[in-house]
Amino acid sequence: MIVRNFLSWAQTANAAQRAEGAGALARAYLYSDLQTSERRAAEIALMSLLDDPSPLVRRALSDNFASAVDAPHALVSALASDQSDVATPVLSRSPLLTEAELIDCAAIGDPFAQSAIALRARVPAGVCAALAEIGAREAAISLAVNPGADLQEFSMRRMIERFGEDGEMREALLSRPWLPATVRNDLVNATAAALSAFVIDAGWLTNERAERLSREERDKANVIIVSETAEQDGRHGVRELVVHLRASRQLTASLVLRALLSGNRDLFEAALVELSGLREDKVAGLLRDFRGAGFAALYHRAGLPEKFLPAFRAALEAQREYGDVHGGEARLSLVMIERVLTACEEMNGGELDRLMALLRRFEMEAALEEARSEAARLTAEAQAPSVASPASHVVIDTAPIIDMAAFEAELMQVAA
Structure with missing residues (x-):
């Protein structure tokens, strides 16, 4: 009954109100002790909100389900394939998205969506390879600076082939701890x-x-x-x-x-x-x-x-x-x-x-x-104090590779 009333209310509410309501329904689904029938009804209502013309509503769903482990997989998959400002939360954090889904989203996504995937806490080698091959410049740089990316040698070399003339790209790769x-x-x-x-x-x-x-x-x-x-x-x-x-x-x-x-x-x-x-x-x-x-x-x-x-x-x-x-x-x-x-x-x-x-x-x-x-040695000697402190003997190697x-x-x- 509550879900039916929610859908009826959504027919007349404005976009901001619908977005607030979508967030409330998502949190109720995730954190409330709903009966099986109520949970199913709530899931149907949430899926129906995927057709809402306002990206504010769909973004509210994406924000709330981005990190959830018990979110409806179909809902998360649909959000991941939405426009980039809606998809980025789930693309960057959702634990439900499989490697194959992430590769598919990278193939159809714009630079913002691809960068969200590249900046995930853990990016599998297959996803890295796909982004190295088809990703935009911004996504490649995001991948290079992400220590959680399982970036294999062939993927890094492919990124250099595609974007080697870009100084920011080269600096990003050089920032990785091992090359x-x-x-x-x-x-x-x-x-x-x-x-x-x-x-x-x-x-x-x-x-x-x-x-x-x-x-x-x-x-x-x-x-x-x-x-x-x-x-x-x-x-x-x-x-x-x-x-x-x-x-x-x-x-x-x-x-x-x-x-x-x-x-x-x-x-x-x-x-x-x-x-x-x-x-x-x-x-x-x-x-x-x-x-x-x-x-x-x-x-x-x-x-x-x-x-x-x-x-x-x-x-x-x-x-x-x-x-x-x-x-x-x-x-x-x-x-x-x-x-x-x-x-x-x-x-x-x-x-x-x-x-x-x-x-x-x-x-x-x-x-x-x-x-x-x-x-350089003579200049350093000329500028050095007459009595060296113990700290002056400490040499810190900070030279880049x-x-x-x-x-x-x-x-x-x-x-x-």
Whole structure:
């Protein structure tokens, strides 16, 4: 009888009154001790309100049933398929919606509805994959910043493919606590491409200069990624990254040489394994005698440039002599570069001019980095108090996985 009276009253009430009444009926359904017949009648009345022309009424239902575990499933499903301002409460919170329903709602929803799904407390991998494939930019960013999203590597890479030129999208992914090495590499490439396009369109750099600078900055970032991957995931992680670099045509001789001259041997070994097809132990054995014919045969089998062989041998010799000159920091070593330059100059009859030009660029970069580091150290010493407090010895590492800001600043500095 109460429900019949409610429906009769709803015929003449205005939208605001109907919305208030819909909320009251929803709360009565959820929290009152209704008889079975009354509960069924209330459910019918609630379902009939789905046809109400005012979104205020349907939004009142959505707000009240959004988190309910004992709401009518059909009612929640209907609300989830309504216009976005009605659907977002249930899309963002309802425990009744299945993974298949969420994927379906993502497919037909606008950016607001998709973002509501992306920001759920827990987003299954299948829903993440669907949003990565068809979601709007706003939904992809929401998904990236949500720690409850089971965002798999292939989904993140698809998001970069679709929205990599968007800085906010890249920042959102970088904010995640753990990123696979391949995703970090894709982010570097997307950043470099976006910045290169910007400086070229602005007329600050020629296409050729922007491309070379972009390539060198990508290589620099990739050496950092390899170093961190080796620490976190060991040789297996480095091998997976090298496979990705090869597939994306980034596994170049200049990248491998840069890694060696930065004190990182892991990339060189993994590259030789990947390019030659030999076992890791076989490659490691041939590398131990890098002056011998066996190493030369391995090098040629890997398809690396023949003219670069003297530089690689000199780099391996310098690495054996100097070891880790930067204490684990992945940047070029000036002393190692100078050693390689000397060795190559002694045998250069003109055929190594291209290699020498590359080494000179490495030398310039390393010298500049050392000058900056020394200037920063001297400035810090000059500004430091004469008596250091105990707290001054505490070092807090807050550096990001990849310093994208420094990456951008260097590119812009060259363009200035």
